[in-house]
Amino acid sequence: MREITYRQALNEALAEELERDPNVFLMGEEVAEYQGAYKVSHGLLQRFGPRRIIDTPISENGFAGLGVGAAMVGLRPIIEFMTFSFSLVAFDQVVNNAPNMYTMSGGQFNIPITFRGPNGPAHQLGATHSHATENFYASVPGLKVCTPATPRDAKGLLKTAVRDDNPVLVLEAELLYSSKGMVEPPDEELLIPLGKAEVKREGSDVSIICYAQTVPLALQVAAQLEEEDISAEILDLRSIKPLDEKAIFDSVTKTHRVVIVEQDHPFCGVGAEVCYRIQKNIFDALDAPIFRVSQEDVPMPYNERLEKAVLPNADKLIAAVKQVCYT
Amino acid sequence: MQPVEQRDEVEMLSLMLLIxxxxxxxxxxxQAQKIGGFCHLYIGQEAVVTGAIAAVRDDDYIITAYRDHAHALARGTTTDACMAELFGKETGCSRGLGGSxxxxxxxxxxxxxxxxxAAHVPLAVGMAFAIKYRGEDRxxxxxxxxxxxxxxxxxxxxxxxxxxxLPIVFICENNLFAMGTSVKRSTSLRQIVDRAEGYDIPGEIxxxxxxxxxxxxxxxxxxxxxxEPHPAFLEMRTYRYRGHSMSDPASYRTKQELEKYRLDDPITRLxxxxxxxGKLTNEQFDLLDKRAKETVLASVKFAEKSPQPPLDTLxxxxxxxxxMEPGRPRPGEPAQERREGAPSPGTNSR
Known part of the structure; x- marks a missing residue:
């Protein structure tokens, strides 16, 4: 194991998959000559050439659709959205074409495509550039959605996504690109299955269920809570769809109390689905109502103080934990 | 793979009749309510797809919009598979899951x-991208x-x-109406082909x-x-005799206009x-037409007696x-064990 950044981990995943399979190509805005808006594709043009690392015009609908068409005839495209906020321009391709094709064609055409890029609020980007899209996309049958929070998960999940025979969205955490973590050495194949959550920290009093940018927040809060003698278990979903019910139920059966901290909006958010499944399947395991901490239900304001008030934060999470623990 | 000039014209006329x-x-x-949803008919436009298909190889890629029955038939999909698809049957060309x-x-x-x-136009470009990526001559x-x-x-x-x-031909089937709206009321250009010029793509009417x-x-x-791979654009001036879909009486155009185009019918013309x-007698034509009708009628029988897609394949x-859902194991993974005391799944539960 060695320590690398989230960005480097994604870069390694791309390079390894491009190396492994000649049908894989990377396409998106400024992925080639500019080396990636967030430098995730740094050096790939030099290594793999312009046939496989392809710059596009600002035409998300066009190049996302191009990827779906190329996948229909056997290529395995990786389509980068500069941010998933821009994927909304390509919503028709991601929602109507990619996941429906397999059904509509009676199983003749599956679409092995990876859509990837940063997702979720960053710093003061305003309402149009701050979308957390996981709940939109997870509600679409035929799509798979993963949300890595660590360099290791980023690498392992992206590699798995590229090899998957279905459309997979890898929603990268915009604020975590420079974060560091331990990852297996490059000569060791790292594949993390979709639909497998991971306990990032063991605990016994409360389960904090989180993903993507809320994982570091939950870990920080768990450390604070420890000083107050509350032992929090941190369960990182890693994939939103498929959802790892078993890991969720195992954790909740152990702690009997749950707070879900998510980066999307509260209405029909990821936490609503997790909450439903817990109460339906293991109602008797609960000792308290489930609490959710999410964004506030407003478009993202530009003002820094207001933005902080919209986002999940340590204070909100600690307050929620104390409420479910009745302390 | 037949060279283009050897495609038999009588055979292509027969295909137009079949369509x-x-x-x-x-x-x-x-109308007999055997077919659900929307249904868009190609009648009047047959020369476009048969002419285009006659000009390409069997391994070239074809993609189209929702008025698609003719494109499948021209490509060799059987009338049985096409009719069964309209009936929503398992024997349909999309297993009854796609529809018209x-x-x-x-x-x-x-x-x-x-x-x-237009959502498929980027897909077509992706298919052409794949052709060039692989260095093929499709x-x-x-x-x-x-x-x-x-x-x-x-x-x-x-x-x-x-x-x-990219190696792609954009074929605009200009039948003068986008749903019920005349081209004159929908498009700022005098002629559609000029759209291509804006992208430096050669175009023709x-x-x-x-x-x-x-x-x-x-x-x-x-x-x-x-x-030498490049895109091209062809504006095909054509006409559909029927409304946009089965529910459209096409009252936005005159009888005279329709009659004018009927006189120019592509089948009559060929x-x-x-x-x-001297390549076709009236008797031969009648025989071709009779065969087409019989084939189609047989496809209705085939569709009628074909099974519905089984519910357990949902x-x-x-x-x-x-x-992946609900609760089904993915390949290579064990089924999720049920928990003691957990309620059993309801009909629409997950």
């Missing part, structure tokens, strides 16, 4: 049947209507095709009621694309050409590696 008789029968079966607007036939390189206007034919040219996806796709110099003109022009362009040249075609 027309199929569509007439589909119309009748729709979503005909697919992988074996015959027919890539759909796409129902969101060509993609992308059919769409005049309504598609005002969608953003169309414009993005044309720009990408021109930018990457073709008489889409003339099989030979369509075939020869497509053949010429496809030949040049095979030598028939006259062949008869004049989750089989959502994910290529098997259904």
């Amino acid at each position: 027309r008789r199929f569509e007439e029968r589909a119309s009748q079966q729709y 607007m979503h005909f697919f036939d992988r074996k015959n390189h027919m890539y759909g049947g796409h129902a969101i206007v 060509v993609t034919l992308c059919f769409f209507g005049d309504g598609a040219i005002n969608q953003g996806a169309f414009h993005e796709a044309l720009n990408l095709a021109a930018l990457y110099k 073709i008489d889409g009621m003339n099989f030979r003109e369509v075939r020869d022009k497509v053949a010429e362009i496809v030949d040049s694309i095979r030598k 028939r006259a050409q062949l008869t004049r040249e 989750y089989d075609f959502t994910y290529a590696d098997g259904a």
Whole structure:
């Protein structure tokens, strides 16, 4: 194991998959000559050439659709959205074409495509550039959605996504690109299955269920809570769809109390689905109502103080934990 | 793979007849409520798809919009599979899961049947991208209507095709109406082909009621694309005799206009050409027509007696590696064990 950044981990995943399979190509805005808006594709043009690392015009609908068409005839495209906020321009391709094709064609055409890029609020980007899209996309049958929070998960999940025979969205955490973590050495194949959550920290009093940018927040809060003698278990979903019910139920059966901290909006958010499944399947395991901490239900304001008030934060999470623990 | 000039014209006339008789029968079966949803008929436009298909190889890629029955038939999808699809039967070309607007036939390189206007044009560009990526000499034919040219996806796709110099022919089937709106009221240009010029793509206007003109022009362009990949744009001037869909009485146009185009019928025209040249007798034509009608009628019987898709296959075609939900194991993974005391799944539960 060695320590690398989230960005480097994604870069390694791309390079390894491009190396492994000649049908894989990377396409998106400024992925080639500019080396990636967030430098995730740094050096790939030099290594793999312009046939496989392809710059596009600002035409998300066009190049996302191009990827779906190329996948229909056997290529395995990786389509980068500069941010998933821009994927909304390509919503028709991601929602109507990619996941429906397999059904509509009676199983003749599956679409092995990876859509990837940063997702979720960053710093003061305003309402149009701050979308957390996981709940939109997870509600679409035929799509798979993963949300890595660590360099290791980023690498392992992206590699798995590229090899998957279905459309997979890898929603990268915009604020975590420079974060560091331990990852297996490059000569060791790292594949993390979709639909497998991971306990990032063991605990016994409360389960904090989180993903993507809320994982570091939950870990920080768990450390604070420890000083107050509350032992929090941190369960990182890693994939939103498929959802790892078993890991969720195992954790909740152990702690009997749950707070879900998510980066999307509260209405029909990821936490609503997790909450439903817990109460339906293991109602008797609960000792308290489930609490959710999410964004506030407003478009993202530009003002820094207001933005902080919209986002999940340590204070909100600690307050929620104390409420479910009745302390 | 037949060279273009050897495609038998009588055979292509027979294909046009098959398409027309199929569509007439589909119309009748729709009215008899054997066919659900939307149903868009191709009657009047037959020379476009048959001419274009006669000009390409069997392994070239074909993709079109929702008026797609003819494109599948022209590609060799059987009338049985097409009619069964309209009936929503398991024997349909998309297992009854696609319907009228979503005909697919992988074996015959027919890539759909796409129902969101212009959303398939980027897909076609992707297929052409794959051809160039692999260094093949195939060509993609992308059919769409005049309504598609005002969608953003169309414009993005044309720009990408021109930018990457991809082997694709954009075939605009200009039947003068986008749904019920006349081209004059939907499009700022005097002629649609000028759209291509904006992307530096060579374009031409073709008489889409003339099989030979369509075939020869497509053949010429496809030949040049095979030598050096590039996009091209063909505006086919054509006409649909029926409304936009089965529910459209087409009251936005006059009887006189319809009659004018009927006199220019593509089947009548090719028939006259062949008869004049001594390649077809009236008796032979009648026989071809009779065969077409019989084939189509047999397809209705086939569709009627075909089974419905089984209910227990509902989750089989959502994910290529098997259904993930509800609670079904994915390949290689154990089924999720049920918990003691947990309620059993209800009918619509997860």
